[in-house]
Amino acid sequence: MAYQIKVTLRGITPPVWRRLRVPGSITFEQLHRVIQASFGWLNYHLYRFDFEGIVLMDEGPDDTAAELWKDKTKHLDPNQTLISSLFEEYDECLYEYDLGDSWKHDIVVEKRLKENKRNSVPVCLAGARHRPPEDVGGVDGYEDFLASIRDKNNPEREEKLRWAEKDTGGRLFDPEYFYLDEVNRKLEHVLxxxxxxxxxxxxxxxxxxxxxxxxxxxxxxxxxxxxxxxxxxxxxxxxxxxxxxxxxxxxxxxxxxx
Known part of the structure; x- marks a missing residue:
């Protein structure tokens, strides 16, 4: 089995999203890396997947999923759990990256496909816009950042643009930037x-x-x-x-x- 999923970053308008095709034989840890590559996140914060009553979480050295989400009924290991085990039953889930900035992504399973050679490698089919800079301070911090860089008279504009180069590979930060081929070059090797x-x-x-x-x-x-x-x-x-x-x-x- 393979899946066509749409991943949309919550709380940002216009939306930042990616449509992905992924094999069902990958783990949730591998799906995390696919999402990271497709959005261009830098993968240095914790993450979790949240289904109704089920959490799969990357645990830090001092935390456990059980301690952070005591109200959840079940905890699964993202390194050992295949995405097919849950995507066959559930049509949507939450993926959260960086539990401080709390970048919440809504994942919707759009299609269930037969797994074949074409579907054995993750692919980005479509998408729109650049994700926010890492450590910008969540949705509110990103809105402040955008207001600053759009105001050419803002004394902090140039400093913030230089700071955001860590997220763009040296390009000028553009919230509308999205290049499908660039994303798929990253996905070729992500697993x-x-x-x-x-x-x-x-x-x-x-x-x-x-x-x-x-x-x-x-x-x-x-x-x-x-x-x-x-x-x-x-x-x-x-x-x-x-x-x-x-x-x-x-x-x-x-x-x-x-």
Whole structure:
């Protein structure tokens, strides 16, 4: 089984949303990573999925789902629970990211599909708008942020735009920005790129050894059967512990053929 779902960030107008097709064989932890990649969240806060009476939660070092949601009747492990086990029964649920800013996303199951090769990899089918900056202060903080950057006479405008570059890869923050191909390039590797994979690739033995080429989207390091863009490498490095030594070796640079 596979699912077409629509994920909409609650409380923002016009809405920020993504329509995704995901295989039913992934866990809720993997679905969390798919949603993170499709919205461009940076994945450094806790999250939870909330069905009626059921919570699946990423637990921090000092918290448990049972302590935070004592009124819920059942707690499931997002690392062990397949999405099909609940999406076959439920048509909607809540996904909350960052329990401080409380970014609540409404998930609606729009279609249940047969799982086949085409549906075995997560894909973004459509979407609209850029998500708010991390740590902006929730919906109210985002509204204040937008008011500041839209006012060219606001003395804090330039500072806030520079601060938001952490969320845009250096681009000027634009709440209307959405590029479908960019999202799907991230989703191609989202299930493979885990902290364990980053450790094996970058921090063990000879590290990443390949050929540096220049492609349409900038530098690419190629190894047999795989290519790593600068953005992808940045995401992998961010999964490692602070001060973790890494090794990247590249051969002669050449232009990528198309």
């Amino acid at each position: 493979k790129d885990t902290p364990e994979f980053a450790q094996r690739l970058l921090a063990e033995e000879d590290g990443l050894t390949g050929t540096l080429r220049i492609g349409w989207f900038g530098p690419v390091i190629e190894i047999p059967g795989e290519a790593f863009t600068w953005d992808r490498l940045g995401d992998l490095v961010s999964m490692l512990d602070d001060n973790q030594p890494i090794t990247i070796k590249v051969g002669k640079q050449s232009r990528l053929k198309h």
